[in-house]
Amino acid sequence: MISLAGRDILHSWSKFVLTGLGLGLLIGATLTMAGVYRGMVDDAEVLLQNSGADLWVVQKDTLGPYAEPSSLPDDLYRGLLGLPGVAQAANVTYLTMQVRKGDTDVRAMVVGFKPGQPGAPGFLTSGRQITRSHFEAVADQMTRFKVGDRIRIRRQDYTVVGITRRMVSSGGDPMVFIPLKDAQEAQFLKDNDAILASRARNAANPAFNRPGVPGLLDAVNASQTSNHSVNAVLVRVAEGHDPVAVAQTIRRWKHLQAYDRKEMEDILIAKLIATAAKQIGMFLAILTLVSAAIVAFIIYTLTLGKIREIAVLKLIGTQNRTIASMILQQALGLGVIGFLVGKIAATLWAPAFPKYVLLLPGDAARGFVAMMVVCALASTVAIRAALKVDPATAIGG
Amino acid sequence: MDQGTGIRIEGLWKRYGEGGAAMDALKGVDMTVAPGEVVGLIGPSGSGKTTLLKCLGAVIEPTRGRMTLGGEVIYDAGWKIKDLRTLRRDRIGFIFQAPYLIPFLSVTDNVALLPMLAGQPNDQARERALELLQAMDVSHRAQAEPSSLSGGEQQRVAIARALANRPPVILADEPTAPLDSERALTVMRILHDMASQYQTAIIVVTHDEKIIPTFKRIYRIRDGQTFEEAGEGRDISNGQEPSKRVDQPA
Known part of the structure; x- marks a missing residue:
């Protein structure tokens, strides 16, 4: 059996590539956001690593x-x-x-x-x-x-x-x-003005400027300056x-407070960048939703453009699963094109970011799987529309 | 394949709606088309032509009556065959007013799609498609995209597609509507040739005055009832040999 989805993509390749390009830039932004978070975590770990310490003793x-x-x-x-x-x-x-x-x-x-x-x-x-x-x-x-x-x-x-x-x-x-x-x-x-003001205040204070205790004022001033x-x-x-x-x-x-390496990691990652991580998480969720909406809209529009062909396919005996598979494959194909474009874009623009962006292969793999799931879910709207098409519409009347 | 009795319809009714809003589109239609025969189905708009075609095409269910296609009962007083999709794929060929070829498949694959859907290996399905395209005289456009074909060529490809699974029945809905007289007669000649070669029962729904004289038998449909009458059966063979039968060795 020939791949109907593959043939359709080849037939309308410019439409798919341009759509994939747009989607890819969005996926690139998503991967970069993940990279920004990874970069923050890595910065924190590098900070601890480079300090060369086992313990941090603080107030x-x-x-x-x-x-x-x-x-x-x-x-x-x-x-x-x-x-x-x-x-x-x-x-x-x-x-x-x-x-x-x-x-x-x-x-x-x-x-x-x-x-x-x-x-x-x-x-x-x-x-x-x-x-x-x-x-x-x-x-x-x-x-x-x-x-x-x-x-x-x-x-x-x-x-x-x-x-x-x-x-x-x-x-x-x-x-x-x-x-x-x-x-x-x-x-x-302190700056010079502050030192002058402080000395004047000390000189005016009878407790520090006692006539019978020479050197006391100088000692107080010195202690406050150093x-x-x-x-x-x-x-x-x-x-x-x-x-x-x-x-x-x-x-x-x-x-005193003494933190070991793990405790310090917890402070940096769980506390210091926690809000930023949540912010990025929100962005990732929104970008994922936007990607899903775009894929759903595009696949739905492409499917509506083929309603007559789908009616003919159903009339001549094509099984629903074949039609659903065609739409699903197209959505996944769009996701693959988008992901490739996004990965390349993220790799190219990551070094230009002012803060460190760390693109991990694991994140890319997770992103790819997530994109495929998003595409599969997004295609359900178009699949529903296609399966609802009455084969009788091909006959007209 | 045993072509059986072609098409036989007895007392077919189709009612739309219920109660006071009910409307009978077909009122006890009787019709018989023998294998190898091409009959015309003629009637004004709203007479029930399309409803009858949809019942025959197993896309809507009649209200009562009996239908037999290619020797197989597909509907009988409320009982119907279960797998209508497979029935349509294997036993009914469709030709539409517009060719409705799949634009992203080549001409060959448009024709080969049906055998492939029926489980034939790709190479065998394509071989069958090429034979049919040759018979329709469009084999030189086998690898072309449908959009690059002329209207007449597209309609011939659509006929080849309808024949791909060797169905005992072909339903043609205004197949010559978009064509000029010469091309319309060419299409009719092909349909007559194919009917006689493959013993296919063909029903052609038409308004086209150019092709009505080519039928030997006509069913006029009016207010949901059919009336059989003899047609002129004008010879349109053009003095040429009929197309080579493609499922027989040369």
Whole structure:
């Protein structure tokens, strides 16, 4: 038996290809939305992976350092180093801000770290690691900075000495790594006007400005100007120790919050990007419905255009299943054309997106199956219409 | 295939609607068409021609009476054959006012479709189709799309399609309506040839004055009743040999 659907598609190939193209762009958008979600999850995992930490120690009762603000004293890490199972502990700061280069600025997550400790950029694609104590930076290639560029963070200029890649925040902002001391200043240091106002306020305060206690006012001013806070301490667990047990020890004895890798993944994926994921899920559902409506409409219209032929086919003895199969195959054919166009389109335009879009083969396979199901369901409207055609209409009268 | 008794209709009634709105489109129609015979069914609009054709084509069910097609009773006082689709496919050929060829199939596949639907292998079905197209003198357009054929060629392909499953009965609904006189007579000549060659009983519903004289027997239908009368039976053989019988070896 010849394939009626195949012959019809070949006969009206331009109609099918053009329709498939339109549908394909919609499917491409759907696949890209899924890719955006995957990219967000991957960004989160890469963020954790690249930090090089086993545990994240943050302020008690916070979800820091990525999901909530957290502030810890910068000498806390010494106490952590004394706990059993802690191999390395290092202060880090994270601050998302605008980093300027000339007249342009880039939204970036500025990371303060100590070279050679957890939190440092893992690998570079060009340049070198930071070797000086101040005013050097390593930037992710998404910032489009180059080695040798001068960038400004708050009041200080930094020289880009190295470029890294896939070092982004959970929000997809590229990271700029600077020395911890500089980052602490950038994050916590007041501006000049604020310092002046603060000093004036202290001088006017009789408790800080006692005539009989020389040096007290200067000490108070100095304590308010300098800052000794960090956002988190990244801990690397010694070999043979269970990170979960070490985290429990930290929580118990240091009255801090300590998250292991899995808990931090839960925070990033289940909490931080949960709303975005739901948003994308809604988009996916809507795009799927729109795709279904388009396929249903197109197949229905194509079927209505063949009503007379279908009546003749029924009159000359064609079984309903043959006619239903023809329409179903056409809907599936349209889905296949649309999916191929969509996959190619998504692959081509994904790199142009500002945030990372991760197109997984598994998602493509699931998308293909979903598209086939959608097409099959969408074809039922046209099949119903075709099966309702009275063969007597071919005779007329 | 045993062509049996061609077409035999006895006391056929068809009622549309119920109660006060009921309308009898056919009122005890009697008709017989022998194998190899071509008869005309003539009548004004609303006389019941199409209803009769639909009953014969097993697309609507009569209200009462008895119908026999190709020696097989298909309806008898409320009893009807169950698989009407298969009956239509295997025992009835249809020719319509317009050819209604499937536009996305080639000419050959349009004709071969019926045997394929009946389960014949594709190559055998196409072989049969080519033989019929040759008999209809359109084999040179075998691979063409139907839309590229002239009206006369399309109608000949439609006739070939009607013959594809060697049905004992062919129902032709105004087959010459869209054709000029010459082509209309050509189509009628083909139908007469095919009827005599295959012993097919053919009913031609027509208004076409050009072809009415070609029938030896005519049924006039008026107000749901048929009246048999003799036709002129004009010779339209054109002095040519009838087409070669395609299911016999050359």
